Amino acid sequence: xxxxxxxxxxxxxxxxxxxxxxxxxxxxxxxxxxxxxxxxxxxxxxxxxxxxxxxxxxxxxxxxxxxxxxxxxxxxxxxxxxxxxxxxxxxxxxxxxxxxxxxxxxxxxxxxxxxxxxxxxxxxxxxxxxxxxxxxxxxxxxxxxxxxxxxxxxxxxxxxxxxxxxxxxxxxxxxxxxxxxxxxxxxxxxxxxxxxxxxxxxxxxxxxxxxxxxxxxxxxxxxxxxxxxxxxxxxxxxxxxxxxxxxxxxxxxxxxxxxxxxxxxxxxxxxxxxxxxxxxxxxxxxxxxxxxxxxxxxxxxxxxxxxx
Amino acid sequence: xxxxxxxxxxxxxxxxxxxxxxxxxxxxxxxxxxxxxxxxxxxxxxxxxxxxxxxxxxxxxxxxxxxxxxxxxxxxxxxxxxxxxxxxxxxxxxxxxxxxxxxxxxxxxxxxxxxxxxxxxxxxxxxxxxxxxxxxxxxxxxxxxxxxxxxxxxxxxxxxxxxxxxxxxxxxxxxxxxxxxxxxxxxxxxxxxxxxxxxxxxxxxxxxxxxxxxxxxxxxxxxxxxxxxxxxxxxxxxxxxxxxxxxxxxxxxxxxxxxxxxxxxxxxxxxxxxxxxxx
Numbered sequence: 001x002x003x004x005x006x007x008x009x010x011x012x013x014x015x016x017x018x019x020x021x022x023x024x025x026x027x028x029x030x031x032x033x034x035x036x037x038x039x040x041x042x043x044x045x046x047x048x049x050x051x052x053x054x055x056x057x058x059x060x061x062x063x064x065x066x067x068x069x070x071x072x073x074x075x076x077x078x079x080x081x082x083x084x085x086x087x088x089x090x091x092x093x094x095x096x097x098x099x100x101x102x103x104x105x106x107x108x109x110x111x112x113x114x115x116x117x118x119x120x121x122x123x124x125x126x127x128x129x130x131x132x133x134x135x136x137x138x139x140x141x142x143x144x145x146x147x148x149x150x151x152x153x154x155x156x157x158x159x160x161x162x163x164x165x166x167x168x169x170x171x172x173x174x175x176x177x178x179x180x181x182x183x184x185x186x187x188x189x190x191x192x193x194x195x196x197x198x199x200x201x202x203x204x205x206x207x208x209x210x211x212x213x214x215x216x217x218x219x220x221x222x223x224x225x226x227x228x229x230x231x232x233x234x235x236x237x238x239x240x241x242x243x244x245x246x247x248x249x250x251x252x253x254x255x256x257x258x259x260x261x262x263x264x265x266x267x268x269x270x271x272x273x274x275x276x277x278x279x280x281x282x283x284x285x286x287x288x289x290x291x292x293x294x295x296x297x298x299x300x301x302x303x304x305x306x307x308x
Numbered sequence: 309x310x311x312x313x314x315x316x317x318x319x320x321x322x323x324x325x326x327x328x329x330x331x332x333x334x335x336x337x338x339x340x341x342x343x344x345x346x347x348x349x350x351x352x353x354x355x356x357x358x359x360x361x362x363x364x365x366x367x368x369x370x371x372x373x374x375x376x377x378x379x380x381x382x383x384x385x386x387x388x389x390x391x392x393x394x395x396x397x398x399x400x401x402x403x404x405x406x407x408x409x410x411x412x413x414x415x416x417x418x419x420x421x422x423x424x425x426x427x428x429x430x431x432x433x434x435x436x437x438x439x440x441x442x443x444x445x446x447x448x449x450x451x452x453x454x455x456x457x458x459x460x461x462x463x464x465x466x467x468x469x470x471x472x473x474x475x476x477x478x479x480x481x482x483x484x485x486x487x488x489x490x491x492x493x494x495x496x497x498x499x500x501x502x503x504x505x506x507x508x509x510x511x512x513x514x515x516x517x518x519x520x521x522x523x524x525x526x527x528x529x530x531x532x533x534x535x536x537x538x539x540x541x542x543x544x545x546x547x548x549x550x551x552x553x554x555x556x557x558x559x560x561x562x563x564x565x566x567x568x569x570x571x572x573x574x575x576x577x578x579x580x581x582x583x584x585x586x587x
Contacts (some may be wrong), residue, residue, distance in 0.1 A: 013491040017406035021399040021422070021462050028437065028459035031424050033438030095329060098322045110326045112574050114333045119570045121520035123542045124562050127555065128336045138554075139339065139355040173332070205318065226427070234429040237522040241542060257431070264435055265527075278435045283433045292427045 078123025126241030368553030400465030425463030
């Protein structure tokens with residue numbers, strides 16, 4: 001115990017180790033976050049910054065000039081997320097399950113190839129799909145024609161009722177590599193003795209997946225879900241690339257990210273409004289926070305983590 | 309006998325599923341690249357045919373290389389990505405070491421504080437970040453982007469790296485201390501080399517989003533001199549929407565660096581993920 005004061009004197013290195021990370025993180029991430037939330041409580045009246053309390057939020061949720069756009073963006077965003085959850089994550093898990101079979105040949109090749117869309121930028125993905133789905137080029141209708149499904153073709157990106165779903169599926173195509181890789185790693189971390197023990201009890205193949213592996217990777221699935229949620233609720237790039245800041249046709253692909261961008265920077269004749277932009281950002285923050293809290297308190301605490 | 313036939317069937321089904329998905333994943337990339345080498349007429353006539361002597365044309369690439377400043381954009385992307393990664397890894401590893409190695413007042417609290425950023429996207433603070441960068445004169449500099457990406461990458465880096473640092477054997481560090489190594493040397497000489505796989509994972513996970521980001525270059529550094537490759541190709545392609553040759557070539561040129569980076573690092577990444585998981 002007598003060494004305690006001596007130790008305390010020499011522990012400057014802890015501060016040195018921590019300082020750069022804490023400083024950059026605080027200055028660029030935390031302070032702007034609070035700055036933005038603070039901004040959302042102000043507005044510009046007669047060219048001066050005035051505190052308006054929660055008026056901006058009231059405007060966003062209630063004033064028909066704003067609320068219609070906001071609820072539209074929120075609803076679209078929810079649909080965007082739902083498609084990811086229903087398509088991207090199950091396919092990603094299935095691919096990982098197939099790939100994790102140690103006897104599978106060419107596993108490395110498949111893994112590498114399937115991950116390629118994930119490394120491409122939104123710009124490439126957006127424009128590539130825009131060209132492929134374009135009725136002018138006609139590559140999609142002629143391929144559908146080859147399998148006798150030409151009647152299904154429509155200019156999907158240009159129709160209000162399909163555009164959002166199409167973009168969501170393009171995004172699924174792009175990001176499927178992430179759940180695949182994370183689940184793949186989680187499956188590999190299951191020790192062989194567990195699987196061998198199950199095999200001795202006659203549990204193999206599909207039932208081994210459902211009964212042994214799936215319960216063990218539930219924590220990873222939880223993490224993937226919350227990552228998808230956060231990623232989707234601040235998505236922007238893909239829609240901006242494909243449909244522009246106006247998120248056409250007729251705002252049918254508008255999500256919170258594009259709505260905030262438009263509000264903050266303005267578009268066409270509307271001037272940019274940093275205060276309402278901050279208000280939307282704060283609303284997004286609230287939504288993400290609620291989602292993350294649901295995950296942390298309602299889901300993660302109920303999932304048992306297995307330590308091997 | 310039955311089980312071996314079963315295995316064969318299952319293996320065929322597995323390959324069929326994987327091949328189908330691989331085709332879905334690669335088809336758009338393939339179509340873009342083959343058509344970028346064709347004449348305009350052939351692009352429309354036979355979009356799925358490979359370029360041959362008759363249809364081969366480099367007109368699109370000529371337009372792109374003449375009009376766009378792609379070398380500059382590429383260089384900007386390189387600088388931003390590499391410097392950000394260096395800062396994330398260095399600062400992240402240092403903080404992770406401090407959090408996992410030393411018991412001090414507020415350790416857990418600080419860990420939680422730093423972990424907040426894993427779940428909260430930095431984009432939420434864009435309005436204030438832009439105001440700050442305007443105030444400090446950093447708008448339209450690569451420094452602004454590097455700072456933002458470093459802050460964005462740190463939380464997850466610290467989280468992953470501290471999990472790994474906890475696994476580094478205490479005996480090793482104690483031995484180092486007995487030999488009179490300073491805490492800095494213990495960190496740089498003993499611990500850092502042991503967490504290299506984790507560092508590779510962190511690097512690859514951060515590299516792709518930084519390289520591909522469109523939001524912050526668009527908002528913080530849209531000037532011609534600081535455009536990143538992602539923003540540059542967005543603007544360029546936007547201008548040439550009707551010139552199919554140019555658009556397809558620009559897309560192919562943008563795919564190329566991403567593919568090269570990926571091929572160079574994919575093994576390291578997969579090794580990083582799996583070695584992390586299996587240990």
